[in-house]
Amino acid sequence: MEHRDWIEAVQRMQDYIEQHLQERITLKALARTAGYSPWHSAKIFKELTGKPPFEYIRSLRLTQAALQLRDDRDKVAEVALDFVFDSHEGFTRAFRKEFGVGPMEYKKAAPPIYLFKPSPIRDTYYPELAKEKLDSPLRQSYYVQVTDFPARKLILKRGRGAEGYFQYVKEVGCDVLGLLCSVKEALYEPVGMWLPEYLRPEGTSVYVQGVEVPRQYDGIVPEGLEILDLPACKMLIFQGEPFEDVRFREAVRNLQSVIRKYDPSAIGYEWADDAAPRFQMEPQGYRGYIEARPVKPI
Structure with missing residues (x-):
């Protein structure tokens, strides 16, 4: 206690x-x-x-x-x-x-620098704070939308064998997020990504963290990071309802379960996991958990 x-x-x-x-x-x-x-x-x-x-x-x-x-x-x-x-x-x-x-x-x-981006301590010590909340399941509705993404570039930091966020943090550490947040030309906030096979050199991780920048970007790529081209694609974006921050792992698990069961053919699409990275945004309770998976028209 x-x-x-x-x-x-x-x-x-x-x-x-x-x-x-x-x-x-x-x-x-x-x-x-x-x-x-x-x-x-x-x-x-x-x-x-x-x-x-x-x-x-x-x-x-x-x-x-x-x-x-x-x-x-x-x-x-x-x-x-x-x-x-x-x-x-x-x-x-x-x-x-x-x-x-x-x-x-x-x-x-404005060169990239390592910004200080501390995590809320509640996230680090999730099990101790969430015990009583886990006795009742987190029930949410989900919003789904197809979005077009233009051709762009990705500045990323690879791991060795990570297949998800927590493995990645153990391999790479937390500092990379602050560095990615400092990239002035970023199109969006930094994200976690699962890379398709064609974007993964042998001996590198499936999961990475990165930030997308315009296709014409010619700025600094920080030491230890690399830049690669991403093609134009369509993404099926899933967003859950807002949740208490302490329940972020439940929110992630629940939405990922929805994605696994979802049949995109109902809206005229099929999964296109080889075409582009699947990505997740940082789980923040006020906006709900957001994850996206590439699709193509049937």
């Missing part, structure tokens, strides 16, 4: 940090949110997330600042103030230490 209480306390602290990222955050405020003493709150936060609270906050602020520099016309000094840095110089030093590039240089060229 104590471990579960810690998980819920750290999740409350993570949520508080997200909501107050552009304000002063004190350890006293975090402790009040967690329901423990300041010392104990900091201890369990580091134990469960791997970072002390204020290192976590600084990395998260620098990541949001980098995205603001990349996408908006704000000056570096303005962004520094937005994210509670006392001076332009202090912000510049912290930014360079975090990302290996200065904020002005980053604003001009």
Whole structure:
């Protein structure tokens, strides 16, 4: 029970940090949110997330600042103030230490960098938080739509033998998501993909993470990643109803079961798994779980 209480306390602290990222955050405020003493709150936060609270906050602020520099016309000094840095110089030093590039240089060229993209602690410790919820099945309706995807390119990081997300994370780690999120020219958010055989060199994984960019993309491909062409295709997109975040694994399993049983011939299509990658979007409860599988007209 104590471990579960810690998980819920750290999740409350993570949520508080997200909501107050552009304000002063004190350890006293975090402790009040967690329901423990300041010392104990900091201890369990580091134990469960791997970072002390204020290192976590600084990395998260620098990541949001980098995205603001990349996408908006704000000056570096303005962004520094937005994210509670006392001076332009202090912000510049912290930014360079975090990302290996200065904020002005980053604003001009926006090279891919490793952004800090922490997972909610509830996802990591799913079984402890979901036990009572698993006693009642997650029942959902599903929305299905055929969508045309143009020819485009994919920047991806391969694994060795991974066939799904959790195997992939064990092989590759979690940092690649932050790197993919930093690609300015991305058409959509990063996704997990199951590659068809023709896109898999021998000895590489079925499952990868990547981000799609325009067909004419000629920007930087980060070290350790590669880029390949994806053909135009049709995708059958499945989307479940919103769900409580703690039940994300159920939402994924349930939708994948729906896809396995679905007969696309009822709408004039057949599966085309050899034509393009099947993909999944990050499970986020507010929008429902989304997965897509390639099809072609019958």
